[in-house]
Amino acid sequence: MALPLKAYSKKVGGPLQGYSKVTSGSRQHRPYTIPTGMRSDEYIRVRGDVDFEDWSWSPPSDWPFNSFERATTAASNQAYERLVGRLGDGSSFGATLTAERKETFGMLTSTLIKLAQAARSIKRLDFGSAARILGLPYRERTVTKTRYTHRRNGSRKRAVTVRDRVFALPTGREVSKTLANGWLFYSYGVKPLMQDLYNGMDVLQRPLPFEKIRVGGKSSATEVVSDNTPGYWPTRRSWSVEVSTRCSVDVQVNNPDLFLAQRMGLINPVQWANEAIPFSFVADWFSNLSSVIGALTDFAGLNLRNPVTTHLFKCRETFWMGGPYGFDWEKNRNTFIRTLEIPQPKLHFEWERFSWQRGLNAISLLVGFLPRTGKTYSTPFS
Numbered sequence: 001m002a003l004p005l006k007a008y009s010k011k012v013g014g015p016l017q018g019y020s021k022v023t024s025g026s027r028q029h030r031p032y033t034i035p036t037g038m039r040s041d042e043y044i045r046v047r048g049d050v051d052f053e054d055w056s057w058s059p060p061s062d063w064p065f066n067s068f069e070r071a072t073t074a075a076s077n078q079a080y081e082r083l084v085g086r087l088g089d090g091s092s093f094g095a096t097l098t099a100e101r102k103e104t105f106g107m108l109t110s111t112l113i114k115l116a117q118a119a120r121s122i123k124r125l126d127f128g129s130a131a132r133i134l135g136l137p138y139r140e141r142t143v144t145k146t147r148y149t150h151r152r153n154g155s156r157k158r159a160v161t162v163r164d165r166v167f168a169l170p171t172g173r174e175v176s177k178t179l180a181n182g183w184l185f186y187s188y189g190v191k192p193l194m195q196d197l198y199n200g201m202d203v204l205q206r207p208l209p210f211e212k213i214r215v216g217g218k219s220s221a222t223e224v225v226s227d228n229t230p231g232y233w234p235t236r237r238s239w240s241v242e243v244s245t246r247c248s249v250d251v252q253v254n255n256p257d258l259f260l261a262q263r264m265g266l267i268n269p270v271q272w273a274n275e276a277i278p279f280s281f282v283a284d285w286f287s288n289l290s291s292v293i294g295a296l297t298d299f300a301g302l303n304l305r306n307p308v309t310t311h312l313f314k315c316r317e318t319f320w321m322g323g324p325y326g327f328d329w330e331k332n333r334n335t336f337i338r339t340l341e342i343p344q345p346k347l348h349f350e351w352e353r354f355s356w357q358r359g360l361n362a363i364s365l366l367v368g369f370l371p372r373t374g375k376t377y378s379t380p381f382s
Contacts, residue, residue, distance in 0.1 A: 037340055041333065114134065125179065212248060249307045
């Protein structure tokens with residue numbers, strides 16, 4: 001059980017040091033067993049006389065330019081898509097585990113069938129068949145014994161020959177072939193099989209293990225504004241940001257059938273509608289529409305524990321003014337944010353670099369839409 005969390009806030013540094021850092025969040029008393037949210041803002045004066053703690057913009061939402069917001073969205077979307085991509089590989093442990101559990105269940109079933117078949121063989125006094133089923137060594141032979149009868153006066157009668165069928169127990173002792181001794185023989189084979197049953201049931205009752213998946217995404221943006229108005233000293237001001245997003249989560253496959261159906265695209269009707277639209281694949285060239293639609297069912301059949309997302313924003317701002325009294329300054333700001341969630345993909349439009357694979361896919365699909373004229377054309381390669 002998690003202990004209560006305690007809020008905290010602290011600051012180090014100041015204007016005299018040219019550096020300061022403000023951290024706030026919540027922490028858990030020992031033992032530290034759960035992730036917690038937090039935020040830290042680090043301010044650095046690089047050069048010049050500037051109030052390095054005074055910023056007119058603050059990540060992750062208060063951006064001075066749309067390009068900065070697009071960079072943040074691109075980094076988060078990239079991390080999410082890599083997480084979903086890793087689910088196919090990471091869930092292989094779930095597929096392996098499922099196969100092992102099915103194999104264990106099959107072993108339990110076959111063991112019980114063996115025990116039932118061996119019991120029926122013992123009941124029929126077919127000990128050889130029971131031995132083969134139980135995997136026990138078996139040896140059976142006929143023993144001839146001579147017995148004598150006595151008259152009432154004490155004299156012996158003629159000897160009588162008696163034949164008895166005996167078999168050897170796993171201990172080496174020979175006993176008569178009777179139903180009672182057969183069940184004793186059966187008990188020698190039941191003991192190891194019962195150990196197999198116990199081990200199999202122990203495997204099936206264990207909780208499914210988790211596997212931790214870690215992914216990340218990066219993006220950046222820069223804006224520069226220059227002013228060369230005649231009669232004024234020239235100025236140039238620049239803003240830049242580098243965004244790094246990392247996600248980690250413990251994944252458990254708790255419904256392999258549902259997860260397989262999701263991977264095959266059988267439970268997302270919105271995706272069906274999107275695929276049914278002609279040339280819908282073109283939207284994927286400059287947007288993440290399919291990723292947004294897939295997010296509705298990406299985690300079907302899975303159990304996610306301890307989701308954590310961290311964002312690191314490296315912000316930089318510079319200013320330069322020319323002329324005899326010109327000056328310049330530079331200041332940096334590093335903001336780190338940790339949240340206990342997996343970011344949902346946001347619709348993002350941006351032209352991507354064209355690849356030859358997408359080109360071949362497009363040509364193949366376009367050829368399918370072209371009308372058939374019955375004519376054939378020669379190509380330089382034919």
